[in-house]
Amino acid sequence: MVLDDVQRLDFDRPESWAMKYLTAASTPTGFGPPTALEPGELRLGLEAGWLPSLSEAERRVGFNGSKVEDINRTSFVGRPRLAIGLPARLVLELGWVPPVEIDGVEPNLVSLTLGRPVYESRRWRLGLRFLAQHGTVEGDITCTAEEAAAGPDPEANPFLCREASTDELTTTLYGLELGGALRLAGSAFEPYAAVAYNRMDLEFQIDARWAIFIDRTLQKTDGSTWHSTAGVRYAGWSRSSLALELFYSPLDVVRPPSTGTQNDALFNVRTLFRYRIR
Secondary structure, eight states: OEEOOEEEOOTTSHHHHHHHHHHHHTOOOOSSSOOOOOTTOEEEEEEEEEOOOOOTTTTEEHHHHTEEOOOOOOSEEEEEEEEEEOGGGOEEEEEEEOOOOBTTEEEEEEEEEEEEEEEEOSSEEEEEEEEEEEEEEEEOOSSOHHHHHTTTOTTTOTTOOOBOOOEEEEEEEEEEEEEEEEOOTTOSEEEEEEEEEEEEEEEEEOOEEOSSOEEOOEEEEEEEEEEEEEEEEEOOSSSEEEEEEEEEEOOEEEOTTOOSEEEOOEEEEEEEEEEEOO
16 A cells, blocks of 8 residues: 655644754854955855754654654754855855765755845944755655664564655745844954744655555645844954854644644754855
């Protein structure tokens, strides 16, 4: 028997929460308000982020919260970024989470941001930034290789996976971020904060083989989230800078048998090193 259905999920279903969580973890933030660059100026960046480990209760997202999924595959997210100065004080920045397989999961996410400072004084900077990201995360999410290798063991393979699944999450995100920074007199440190509204369009294509059926269900969901950041940037070097920030995004979820909404937020730490190459 083959299940080949399309499910439209509420944005607060456990499966939707898992998709939102992974998308929020890779959201391209600005690390402060946009800084105007000379047209043609290039700055190469390297971003790294820490991901917290999820508890078993948080990972119980499959089948509307009845199955624990193995989504604790890595505690690190990294990507190179390239900022390009454009006319009219616009700054375009491209980012890429490359397809490097980690513990059976392979991401491939491309991001783009376009920002501009909107107010500057001797002490304050304010800026707006449009952000977008699209890509996929592939791997054995619903049926891991370890579960399939356990055979009929009811504890190690409770849902009787026959082989490792080849699932794929497709994530599309658009957002608008407003950020502000304070210039400290006589200091190279610049504290900043930002808030952003995001729109997510998410799909999860299951490709799993269970004991008596093949599951090729496509799950779709969409909705809005927001996030905030707070950090500090050090720009005491002539050609480079370093930023460290805290990221917070509240993520609503309804976990059966409860019928109430709870906030299982993402909170993590990120850093970005930038170097002016031209």
